[in-house]
Amino acid sequence: xxxxxxxxxxxxxxxxxxxxxxxxxxxxxxxxxxxxxxxxxxxxxxxxxxxxxxxxxxxxxxxxxxxxxxxxxxxxxxxxxxxxxxxxxxxxxxxxxxxxxxxxxxxxxxxxxxxxxxxxxxxxxxxxxxxxxxxxxxxxxxxxxxxxxxxxxxxxxxxxxxxxxxxxxxxxxxx
Amino acid sequence: xxxxxxxxxxxxxxxxxxxxxxxxxxxxxxxxxxxxxxxxxxxxxxxxxxxxxxxxxxxxxxxxxxxxxxxxxxxxxxxxxxxxxxxxxxxxxxxxxxxxxxxxxxxxxxxxxxxxxxxxxxxxxxxxxxxxxxxxxxxxxxxxxxxxxxxxxxxxxxxxxxxxxxxxxxxxxxxxxxxxxxxxx
Numbered sequence: 001x002x003x004x005x006x007x008x009x010x011x012x013x014x015x016x017x018x019x020x021x022x023x024x025x026x027x028x029x030x031x032x033x034x035x036x037x038x039x040x041x042x043x044x045x046x047x048x049x050x051x052x053x054x055x056x057x058x059x060x061x062x063x064x065x066x067x068x069x070x071x072x073x074x075x076x077x078x079x080x081x082x083x084x085x086x087x088x089x090x091x092x093x094x095x096x097x098x099x100x101x102x103x104x105x106x107x108x109x110x111x112x113x114x115x116x117x118x119x120x121x122x123x124x125x126x127x128x129x130x131x132x133x134x135x136x137x138x139x140x141x142x143x144x145x146x147x148x149x150x151x152x153x154x155x156x157x158x159x160x161x162x163x164x165x166x167x168x169x170x171x172x173x174x175x
Numbered sequence: 176x177x178x179x180x181x182x183x184x185x186x187x188x189x190x191x192x193x194x195x196x197x198x199x200x201x202x203x204x205x206x207x208x209x210x211x212x213x214x215x216x217x218x219x220x221x222x223x224x225x226x227x228x229x230x231x232x233x234x235x236x237x238x239x240x241x242x243x244x245x246x247x248x249x250x251x252x253x254x255x256x257x258x259x260x261x262x263x264x265x266x267x268x269x270x271x272x273x274x275x276x277x278x279x280x281x282x283x284x285x286x287x288x289x290x291x292x293x294x295x296x297x298x299x300x301x302x303x304x305x306x307x308x309x310x311x312x313x314x315x316x317x318x319x320x321x322x323x324x325x326x327x328x329x330x331x332x333x334x335x336x337x338x339x340x341x342x343x344x345x346x347x348x349x350x351x352x353x354x355x356x357x358x359x360x
Contacts, residue, residue: 053250084267088243089257104204105355108223123203125223125244150224150243151267157228157237159201159359164224164241 006050012043058127058146059169061091069096069113069122076152076163077120087149092165094122095144098137109134111145111168119160124168133170144171198358200229200283200319205354207240211345218252218344220245227354229319234278236293238271238352260334261300269299271306281312288313293323300332310352319356324349 005013016039023032065087072094076083096113099121103109109131114121124145126134137143147168155161205225211218223246226239242263247253257263273295275281281289294307310323326347329336336344 051249051251054248055250055253084264088264088267102204104206104223106206108204110204110224123224125204148243151241153203153226153239153241153268156239157201157226159203159226159228162203162226164244166224166244166246 006047008046008050009043012039012046015039016043055167057129057169058091058148058167059130059171061146063093063146064090066093066095069094070115072122072163073114073118073120073161077161080152080154083152087163088151090149091146092149093144093146093171094124094165095142096122098139098141098143100139101134101137103135107131111137111143111170113143113145119155120162121160122163122165124165127167127169130169137170145169146171198231200231200356201359202227202354202356205238205321205352205356207238208351208353209245210349210351212349213343213345215343218247220247220253220256222246225352225354227321227356228359229275229321229356231278231281231283231319234275236271236273236275236295240269240271242267242269242299255340259337260329266300269297271295271297273306275312281314283314283319286314286316291321291323297327299327300334302332304331308352317358321352321354321356323352326350 016036019032019036019039023029023036026032072087072092075086094113097115098111099114099116100112101109102112108128109126111124111126111134112121113124124147127147145165145168147165150164150166153162153164203226204223205227206221206223207225208219208221222240222244224241224244228237229235242261243257245253245256247256273293276292276294277290281291289312290309291312292307292309294305296303297306306325306327308323308325310321313320313322327350328347330346
């Protein structure tokens with residue numbers, strides 16, 4: 001149960017126990033009690049902060065790995081379990097030819113990167129706060145996208161294989 | 176000549192509706208949402224990159240879901256979901272393979288909303304379980320829209336919630352499927 005607590009909360013918990021022990025040893029009890037109150041305050045504050053944390057916009061996050069879209073597809077197609085280990089949960093920055101842009105009924109955009117001759121693609125689901133950017137990129141241009149790699153859909157239904165990136169933002173597009 | 180042309184067009188349009196009626200439909204941008212309701216808090220997540228394939232001829236229905244693709248409002252919830260509950264690094268993919276049991280009562284070439292029953296095998300978190308869900312199949316201008324709401328019991332898939340959050344997470348997760356399928360060319 002303790003293992004799922006954030007680090008800051010663990011530290012305040014440890015300090016709390018330490019202070020409790022000290023409380024029974026020393027004479028300056030008021031001062032120790034004061035420290036305990038401060039410690040609990042910091043612990044609760046840090047816990048709340050961690051609990052309410054939201055994801056950072058990827059336009060302000062440095063990419064872990066930069067890779068061309070075609071190379072990324074190739075790596076997953078060659079050995080998907082090795083590629084999963086390497087790329088899952090990582091922030092990827094990938095550059096490739098924009099094959100297509102889809103917009104669904106709810107207004108969400110997906111950029112599809114890769115060779116037009118190939119069934120395989122990198123599918124980039126756009127961050128909901130950056131949807132407008134997706135509509136401005138011309139199809140056939142080279143585009144750089146940053147997002148979280150959520151995995152690989154191997155072609156089991158005859159629809160082509162896809163590497164999926166989530167919460168994507170467009171870094172730049174060259175015509 | 177004119178009449179021949181009209182007949183030809185009529186014949187061709189018949190052919191296209193026929194191919195719609197018998198073809199396969201798919202999407203790669205289907206949506207599945209999860210909803211956990213407890214007195215403590217409500218938690219929701221959505222995955223917008225669902226792959227779905229429907230064979231309108233046989234009623235065969237398949238879904239592929241990347242577990243890491245569920246987006247939560249709070250980062251901590253998403254991290255806990257992935258690392259502790261569904262262990263998405265170990266089990267990255269979830270799959271459903273099944274059938275629309277009343278497929279013969281759905282006319283894929285006529286616009287309309289039909290009630291549908293689906294039954295099949297759901298694989299998730301290393302476990303496979305038979306599930307049945309009801310919903311609707313809406314045919315609209317050559318597209319097929321699937322909607323369904325059903326519950327997944329966490330215990331069925333061996334998903335364990337840490338004691339600390341046992342009151343915050345429902346044992347039965349409301350799952351909503353919303354997929355707009357296009358004809359597969």
